[in-house]
Amino acid sequence: MKKPVVDYRKFRFSKINEPEFKHLWLILGWVFYLMMYFITDHFIPVERCHVVHSRVDDIIPFNEYFIIAYASWYILIVATLLYFLLYDPGSFANAQKFIICTQVVGVITYIVWPSIQLLRPEHFERNNIFTYFMGIIYTVDSPTGVCPSLHVGFSLALLSAWLKKEGVPKLCKFAIILWVGVICISVCFVKQHSFVDVWAAFLMCAVIELILFGKEYYLPLLKRCSGSEMRVEE
Numbered sequence: 634m635k636k637p638v639v640d641y642r643k644f645r646f647s648k649i650n651e652p653e654f655k656h657l658w659l660i661l662g663w664v665f666y667l668m669m670y671f672i673t674d675h676f677i678p679v680e681r682c683h684v685v686h687s688r689v690d691d692i693i694p695f696n697e698y699f700i701i702a703y704a705s706w707y708i709l710i711v712a713t714l715l716y717f718l719l720y721d722p723g724s725f726a727n728a729q730k731f732i733i734c735t736q737v738v739g740v741i742t743y744i745v746w747p748s749i750q751l752l753r754p755e756h757f758e759r760n761n762i763f764t765y766f767m768g769i770i771y772t773v774d775s776p777t778g779v780c781p782s783l784h785v786g787f788s789l790a791l792l793s794a795w796l797k798k799e800g801v802p803k804l805c806k807f808a809i810i811l812w813v814g815v816i817c818i819s820v821c822f823v824k825q826h827s828f829v830d831v832w833a834a835f836l837m838c839a840v841i842e843l844i845l846f847g848k849e850y851y852l853p854l855l856k857r858c859s860g861s862e863m864r865v866e867e
Contacts, residue, residue, distance in 0.1 A: 637719040656722045659729035662736060669740040673747075673778045682749035685780045689828040690821065695754050697763035699822035702815040704766070706784055709812065713791045724794045727846075731790035734841045735783060735834075743778040750779050752824040767823060774825070782826045785834035788813045793842060797850065 639653055648654050717725035742748075753771060757764040792813045796806060817834075820826040843851070 635720070639719070639722060656726045659726060659733065662729055662733035666736040673740060673743045674775050677743070677747045677777060679749060679777060682747040682777050685748050685750050685827040685829045687828040690752055693821045693828070695824050696822045697757065697759070697761070697767050699819040700763050700767055702819035703823050703825065705812070706788060706816050709791060709816065710787060713795070717794065721798060724798050727797065728791055728794035730845060731793055731841060732787055734845065735786035735790055735837065738837055738841070739781055739783045739786060742781065747777065748780040749777045750827045750830070751776065752827060754824065770825070779826050780830045781833035781837045782820055782830040783834070784820050784826065785817045785831050786838055788816045789834065789838040
């Protein structure tokens, strides 16, 4: 196991504003999210919620096996943030900033425009370990506050950080793209989100991506591409 780039054994809260540890402040974004999740999930009346539905939702069947991909979202978040925390604080900061932005936009949307989806099956046609865990998820997670999907939003935020990270093999990046893609479609197959929630999350993340990284990442990339085209023409 390679050595972490930051020696967190030296961390003391009095040192949190030092350059070596300053990125740890971003972890507080999860405290904000969990607090607001509890508030929006328990104190917004269902009567105020707008039903989110798409014709695509009627085409997509419920499939409990997609809970494997849906639940792997937690592994993606923990594994990615822990890896970046140990070996690439810059990527950790980028991922956390993106996630915090999706949290803020999502929570504000849930308050200003409360949403609900009514897609969950009334009963499961099969009884197996997958439907058992789906029942648990349905119990602890209400179908409100769904548009845009933060399940999708967080996944895209982490994907953004991985794609920008230098030194990652192309095959590994391709695997992460596939993983995130399956997670994004799984929310529809387990009926946790409408297709509308998914594309709304993609739109939200596209805007956040440009705001956060447009000047630093995409503008230089565009200039390099333009310069290459000019040299080819010459």
